[in-house]
Amino acid sequence: MSFFERLKTAASVEWRAYTEHPFTNGLADGSLPKAAFRHYLVQDYLFLIEFARAYALAVYKSPRLADMREAAAGLSAILDVEMNLHVKLCADWGLSPTDLEQAPPAAEMLAYTRYVLDAGMRGDLLALKVALAPCVIGYAEIATRLASLPLAAAATNAYRVWIAEYAGAPYQEVAAKAREHMEHLADLYATPARETELIAIFKEATRLEADFWEMAWREGQRVQ
Numbered sequence: 001m002s003f004f005e006r007l008k009t010a011a012s013v014e015w016r017a018y019t020e021h022p023f024t025n026g027l028a029d030g031s032l033p034k035a036a037f038r039h040y041l042v043q044d045y046l047f048l049i050e051f052a053r054a055y056a057l058a059v060y061k062s063p064r065l066a067d068m069r070e071a072a073a074g075l076s077a078i079l080d081v082e083m084n085l086h087v088k089l090c091a092d093w094g095l096s097p098t099d100l101e102q103a104p105p106a107a108e109m110l111a112y113t114r115y116v117l118d119a120g121m122r123g124d125l126l127a128l129k130v131a132l133a134p135c136v137i138g139y140a141e142i143a144t145r146l147a148s149l150p151l152a153a154a155a156t157n158a159y160r161v162w163i164a165e166y167a168g169a170p171y172q173e174v175a176a177k178a179r180e181h182m183e184h185l186a187d188l189y190a191t192p193a194r195e196t197e198l199i200a201i202f203k204e205a206t207r208l209e210a211d212f213w214e215m216a217w218r219e220g221q222r223v224q
Helices: 003-010 012-019 022-029 034-061 065-092 097-101 107-122 125-147 160-167 169-189 192-223
Strands: none
Touching: 003 012, 003 125, 003 169, 003 192, 012 125, 012 192, 022 034, 022 125, 022 160, 022 192, 034 065, 034 097, 034 107, 034 125, 034 192, 065 097, 065 160, 065 169, 107 125, 107 192, 125 160, 125 169, 125 192, 160 169
16 A cells, blocks of 8 residues: 555545535536635635745755755746636636735635645655645545546536646646655655654645635535
8 A cells, every 4th residue: 555545544534524525526516606616716826825835845845856856846836837727717707816816814724724834844845745745636536536427527517627627637647746756755754653643644634625625615605
């Protein structure tokens, strides 16, 4: 069993709550309230800004030049690709860059990103990568599941572009590389004695990911 599979097995309850949250199912069949998705988009933009900081921290924490290059590539992917795609997606929902940048951060967004940054500050590069894994790798897994469902790509599904973006080959490759790099770091630094600590980080980051979905889901229920 790979390191990532061991993390998922140990955090199976948290992982299911995150990857099978009603928010994700609403994306798949188009039933998610639009207010929930708009709220998610705004907070996810703020989230990406903080995740860029986490990748910058990964550069600093990197013990080898190859690790620095991997972290720098991740930082560039967020700042130069994913955030631009996010702005275009938000524009389709009537949200301007100013709307995004001036939005007040939700407590759930702050709690999650602060936890990831703190895990990276306190620990080594592996600890930071474990804290990042539920987002980076989890989105690829979620999107793959959603894309296989009957209504995911339907013209009537307002969320088909989001699903296609994360289920598409470019993002799937990003996630696969992130997983491969984490596995390599685990081979070097994840002693049996340390694995309990790393599992705890993964569980908490996964729980906070589920809270992020829940935050947006509640907004949709409130507006209806």
